[in-house]
Amino acid sequence: MRIGELAARSGMTKDTLRFYEKIGLVTGERLANGYRDFPPETVTWLQYVRTAQTLGFSLAEIARTGEELREAPNTAEALSALFEEKIKVIDARMTQLAALRADLEARVGTGCPLRAAG
Missing domain, CATH: 1.10.1660.10 (Multidrug-efflux Transporter Regulator; Chain: A; Domain 2)
Structure with a gap:
């Protein structure tokens, strides 16, 4: 076509x-x-x-x-493996984003974006 x-x-x-x-x-x-x-x-x-x-x-x-x-001889198994791998990537990214959020939150109100509240 x-x-x-x-x-x-x-x-x-x-x-x-x-x-x-x-x-x-x-x-x-x-x-x-x-x-x-x-x-x-x-x-x-x-x-x-x-x-x-x-x-x-x-x-x-x-x-x-x-x-x-x-x-793949068994497409369902191959897809499941891909999905499981993607879930691991997403979980790792979520952990990184949570740490980034906590870091940003610690800097709120400090007057200096380079210094965390302490």
């Missing part, structure tokens, strides 16, 4: 699809007339990409793990 049809079926813009193609998330074959031609399963893949982004995965993470998932 051409990029316009893919955009309509996926709910994404042509520019987004071109960007995804540029970074390797989708692959379209170039026809003799220069048009891009994408296989029908690209729509399903783009739905996965959108869902993964909603769950906090970056495009780089999606690109890195996409091929693994397509080739």
